[in-house]
Amino acid sequence: MKIEDIQDVLYEKEENGICTATLNTPERKNAMSFITFLELITILEDMEADKNARVLIITGKGDAFSSGGYFNMNLLSSTPKEIIDQIDLEDIAQKRICMKLWNFSKPVIAAINGLAVGAGFTMALAGADLIYASENAWIGFYFVKRAVMAEFAAHFLLPFYVGFQRAKEMVYFGEKLTAHEAEKLGLINKVLPPDELLPFVREQALRLIPPKGPSMSLKLMKKTMHSYFTDILSKTLDLENEGLRACLQTADFRASLKSLVTKQEPKFKGK
Known part of the structure; x- marks a missing residue:
């Protein structure tokens, strides 16, 4: 994909080094669809190749950061083959973009301007060095309500940030957190x-850019902090992909889809 092919993401580059x-x-x-994730990968690759691109800010248009994954096969059917050929539809956990973000050499700041549900937050957790949120933002871990599991290595990152017991409680019961609750847990900086x-x-971005910020020092600090956990992240993503593929074959998942139509609570059977 080329930069000019991007449609789902508004990509802006400024002379001061800030990219949004x-x-x-x-x-x-x-x-976010598979195409959205491919567009974000294209942006990361463009920034890596541009020495004047110093910091990436990720935010959302309107009153939402992101409501999570958007798996609409009709969307893919209308997408040019040369773009579809660049997408791995088996990568449900989004390992490719997750590892791109994790290994990205430049600082990433997430500005959570509204709801951040499912992948809408786990992507930020995996990819952003700093996460700031507005007071009206909230986070939803609703995977269990759809009889699936999280992606973007959340099964490693959530326990890492909040501890095993709290992380399990959040995903087992599909919790919703306010921005202030997430801040207290250490999931959000401010x-x-x-x-x-x-x-x-x-x-904050300008503080990370010369003349205020020593970009080489920041790059090496990020690399050093991330390198020890890279293999763990990769293995977690493989396990998430394996688990998600299994979840999508279950009667419980089909019941969750039916509930979207009937507007009633799904009745799970555990199979």
Whole structure:
């Protein structure tokens, strides 16, 4: 994919070194498709090749950061074959982009401007060095409600951040957290009023860019912090892919899909 092919993400580059990727499908609350993830990979590769691109800010258009994954096969059927050929439809856990983000040499800041559900938050947790959120933002770990499991190495990252017991409680019961609750757990760096979020994030970004920030030092610190956990992250993603493929074959998953139509609570059978 080329930069000019990008449609789901608004990509902006500034002379000061700040780059912004805005998830730009507000009509679906910025839910991310396989194509969206490919676009984000293209942006990361473009920034790696550009020495003047220093910091990436990821945010969402409208009142949502992202409502999670968007797996609409009709969307793929209308996509050019040369783009589809670049997508691994078996990579449900999104290992490719997760590892791209994890190994990305430049700082990434997530500006959570609204709801962040499922992959809408786990992507930020895996890929952002710093996460800031507006006061009206919230996080939903709703995987269990769809009889599936998390992706983006959340099964390693959540226990790493909040401990095993709390992480299990969050995913077992499909919890919803306010921005302030997530901040107390250490999942978010700071919560700000909505109109102060992006200005604050930009200020933080400028602190990471010369002349204020020593970019080489930052690059080496990030690499050193991440390198020890790279193999763990990769193995977790493989296990998530294996588990997700199994979940999608279950009667419970089919019941969860039916509940979206009937608007009733799904009745799971454990198989």
